[in-house]
Amino acid sequence: MLFDIDAAVIENRRLSEDFSVLVLDAPAIAAATKPGQFVMLKPTHSSDPLLRRPFSVFEVIRNSNQTPTAISILNKRTGVGTSLLYEAERGATIGCLGPLGRPFEPVAPPAEAWMVAGGVGLAPFVTLATRLQKLGTPTTLFYGARTAAELYYTGLFEQLGVHTVLATEDGTRGTTGRVTAPLGEALSALGEQNAIKLYVCGPTPMMRAVAALAAEHRRECDVSLEQVMGCGMGGCYSCVVLTRDPGQAPHFVRSCLDGPVFNSRRIVWEALTH
Amino acid sequence: MDLTVSLGTLRLANPLIAASGCFGYGVEYAGAIDLASLGGVAVKGLFLAEREGHPPPRIVETPSGMLNAIGLQGIGVHRFIAEKLPELRRLGAVVFVNICGTTLDEYVELARILSDAEGVAALELNISCPNIKEGGITFGCSLTGTHSVVSAVRKVTRLPVIPKLTPNVTDVASFARAAEEAGADAVSLVNTFLAMAIDVETRRPRLSNIVGGLSGPAIRPIAVRMVYECRQAVRLPIIGMGGIATANDVLEFLIAGASAVQVGTANFVDPLLWGKLIDGLTGYLTRHGIERISDLTGTLDTTKREHAWISS
Numbered sequence: 001m002l003f004d005i006d007a008a009v010i011e012n013r014r015l016s017e018d019f020s021v022l023v024l025d026a027p028a029i030a031a032a033t034k035p036g037q038f039v040m041l042k043p044t045h046s047s048d049p050l051l052r053r054p055f056s057v058f059e060v061i062r063n064s065n066q067t068p069t070a071i072s073i074l075n076k077r078t079g080v081g082t083s084l085l086y087e088a089e090r091g092a093t094i095g096c097l098g099p100l101g102r103p104f105e106p107v108a109p110p111a112e113a114w115m116v117a118g119g120v121g122l123a124p125f126v127t128l129a130t131r132l133q134k135l136g137t138p139t140t141l142f143y144g145a146r147t148a149a150e151l152y153y154t155g156l157f158e159q160l161g162v163h164t165v166l167a168t169e170d171g172t173r174g175t176t177g178r179v180t181a182p183l184g185e186a187l188s189a190l191g192e193q194n195a196i197k198l199y200v201c202g203p204t205p206m207m208r209a210v211a212a213l214a215a216e217h218r219r220e221c222d223v224s225l226e227q228v229m230g231c232g233m234g235g236c237y238s239c240v241v242l243t244r245d246p247g248q249a250p251h252f253v254r255s256c257l258d259g260p261v262f263n264s265r266r267i268v269w270e271a272l273t274h
Numbered sequence: 275m276d277l278t279v280s281l282g283t284l285r286l287a288n289p290l291i292a293a294s295g296c297f298g299y300g301v302e303y304a305g306a307i308d309l310a311s312l313g314g315v316a317v318k319g320l321f322l323a324e325r326e327g328h329p330p331p332r333i334v335e336t337p338s339g340m341l342n343a344i345g346l347q348g349i350g351v352h353r354f355i356a357e358k359l360p361e362l363r364r365l366g367a368v369v370f371v372n373i374c375g376t377t378l379d380e381y382v383e384l385a386r387i388l389s390d391a392e393g394v395a396a397l398e399l400n401i402s403c404p405n406i407k408e409g410g411i412t413f414g415c416s417l418t419g420t421h422s423v424v425s426a427v428r429k430v431t432r433l434p435v436i437p438k439l440t441p442n443v444t445d446v447a448s449f450a451r452a453a454e455e456a457g458a459d460a461v462s463l464v465n466t467f468l469a470m471a472i473d474v475e476t477r478r479p480r481l482s483n484i485v486g487g488l489s490g491p492a493i494r495p496i497a498v499r500m501v502y503e504c505r506q507a508v509r510l511p512i513i514g515m516g517g518i519a520t521a522n523d524v525l526e527f528l529i530a531g532a533s534a535v536q537v538g539t540a541n542f543v544d545p546l547l548w549g550k551l552i553d554g555l556t557g558y559l560t561r562h563g564i565e566r567i568s569d570l571t572g573t574l575d576t577t578k579r580e581h582a583w584i585s586s
Contacts, residue, residue, distance in 0.1 A: 002306045004546050042543065047338040047491045047519075051542060097545070230333050230340070231542035234302035236295075237318070237344045238333040252326055252347055257302070271329070 521554020
């Protein structure tokens, strides 16, 4: 079920000069969202910017009766639309269309879930971790950022029973360097009989590296891709990703409908440039 | 109140048609809106064969508009008939099939195939896509090309034939006239304006195809003018389009001379806009005491006004 809501801003938590978590009053969307799905947001009624932008649902927020009441999104200020969202104040309304897209497929025990996030790529993993906790699936989050101050919400994941492995490029918290290093070591240390599934979202080079590790260690891997998206509904054919399916030549599929979550084996990684 | 409009023999429940290239194959929207509530659905342009289209980036936003160079990715006419058309029929959609050819024969073959298919209301001839090198727009940018493709398709089908005209010509009205002389049932206009955008930091084009088609509110005043010019030149029904986002925008096109309109880019922003447009149109008709929306077509008042305040 699809909803288009003029959602009031309940709260806009500024995490830094660039990052904020925007909480939107959208109970119907909150109730319908599955892990890894996204919403299309329009921060203004004017025609500049004209198009909506896709955002993973970060949190589904529930009241004391456990009824879903709101969603939040993790926003990084990069352009006009994301700046308007960063600056939005309580009471402003944001056009919110969703939930959209193919969700993650959470694994059940005895399999383990390993989530791999880079920067703002953390966004789809709270909904997934919440679902995995309900299933009782042992879950680890490998989470990398430039610096300690940009590793957000690690406490929230720990509350959800997630084991965290952190990395920063400047070494201010966790391992120094890319998060793919501790991930690679953990994969190498893993016994053949231990079933795990990888879930990854972050910058394209990071996802490409994780997909390569998954292939090398023969592990299932879901990737959540973000492409330039026009409509989120399958109407415009802008957000295509080159995929390879058995017995077929590589072909473009729409990441809004076939994704944003794909099995990493389907992606023609060398064609993914941004 | 009567919202029905006629395009020759084709009668539509209302003047609102989803624009080709902006609405997938229609079925993508079936979960969100009632396709039968639209005047029509113009599906994504089809060739005989499947096509992959251009690599991303395929769109870029510009002030009050967007550029696209999708490159007509599509499933081809046979898969469309097998996989999409039955569903569209079941949903009660009035289907305008947009057809594209690299040769005149391809248009003719497509028209033949679709004339035998169940559930096609009209053929829209895409002779105006700015994003492919071969065929298509080469017909749409030449008066003899337009005439020859329309008359060739006309000979093989009883379906309404509606060439979609490009604005990338000096005098669009002469192309409407060529279409009329060749036996078209209506014309639709405008397709997108050839345009480009550059990332100055990298000095690279923002689209993989380098150039693309501009759509959205930015082009609307030009499109309204072109519909107005065509209205002066031909008696054919006109389907107007270009940046329509509100009921007022629809009314502008109708008053300028369109019998129906297509909505494209605005559907990306607001896929549920159709009901709002209908409400806006009925509100206008009520306010102006107009019974039939079709009575508005071409009613632009251009009589000279006396300006007492100037002469006094």
